[in-house]
Amino acid sequence: MLKQFVRTENYTRFTAGIQAVEQRGAAEAGMMLVHGAPGFGKSHIVYHWAIEAGAVFLRANVDWTPKYFLVELAKELRIDPRGTAQQLFGRLLEHVVETQAPLVIDEAEFTLHQNAAVLEKIRDLSDRAEVTVVLIGMERIQQNIARHKQINSRIAQVVEFKPATLSDVTHACAQLAEVRLTPELVGEVHRLSGGRMREVLNIIAAIERVAKVNELTEVGMADVSGVPLSYDWQAHTPRMVATGRQTGRASRATAQVAGGR
Known part of the structure; x- marks a missing residue:
């Protein structure tokens, strides 16, 4: 990042x-x-x-x-x-x-x-x-x-200080991520972070780990489906993008991303 x-x-x-x-x-x-x-x-x-x-x-x-x-x-x-x-x-x-x-x-x-x-x-x-x-x-x-x-x-x-807006998160992803995130994925970064910029940075880092494992220059929703990008400490559950079926590519990256937390 x-x-x-x-x-x-x-x-x-x-x-x-x-x-x-x-x-x-x-x-x-x-x-x-x-x-x-x-x-x-x-x-x-x-x-x-x-x-x-x-x-x-x-x-x-x-x-x-x-x-x-x-x-x-x-x-x-x-x-x-x-x-x-x-x-x-x-x-x-x-x-x-x-x-x-x-x-x-x-x-x-x-x-x-x-x-x-x-x-x-x-x-x-x-x-x-x-x-x-x-x-x-x-x-x-x-x-x-x-x-x-x-x-x-x-x-x-x-x-x-208020929660980061979608525009804020879009700028953060564009300026900080070393890979391109699709607009849909940027929207999920905003949702998963709850507008907390500290969490935005953690999620970007997690996405970049997926990109590195799979040698991607652009990351979309399917690429991180099923991958824990954040964690809800109150509910004790991982947060993931709101998609349906987990792709094989994301499955291979899940273990490595979790291990790099």
Whole structure:
């Protein structure tokens, strides 16, 4: 599978939100919230943007404290992490004010422990440096942050990541797959994935294994009939394309694809 970045509709909504935050009227309202179900590409898309924008990308930990966060940020920025929390905050603030580098916090739910003490520190840094801060979290994070009025008032934009559309999956298959997928099979990739881009990538990889076994340059529905392309962990059953009779070609590939999972 090719290594390329696919610009999905979630990416378009995210970048529009970033632009709105950067053009905000109130300087202190520089926070943006990205939320959605697992597998919709939140971390992947925001990480790609962070690299392009020169942003600092941190993943929150369950045991983060305000000082722990400051130390992690200092290490990422290659700043001396020693001293008191106040001394460290001062060094970080000076650096962020000078560079104006945006800050991304993934798994931001972990910043809400102990009455959102860590997120309050992040808000303080954002307020004083007037930099953009992107928080990434799961579906319920918005209502959890809403309980903290001082923080909630700083969020200028909220972007909800939604399931990938058929158009998104079509672009992903065209850009990433090293073999051609027929339109019917692309539609099945979309259906089987449930719109989760993480699952789309796994299914493409499974299809490519079938293509390699059978030396195919184009893969259609019949070629993967009966082949487990995905797995339903709740029902404990494999997911396959919605076709009838399994072909001999797909039968030969089934064992190898299953073994390569």
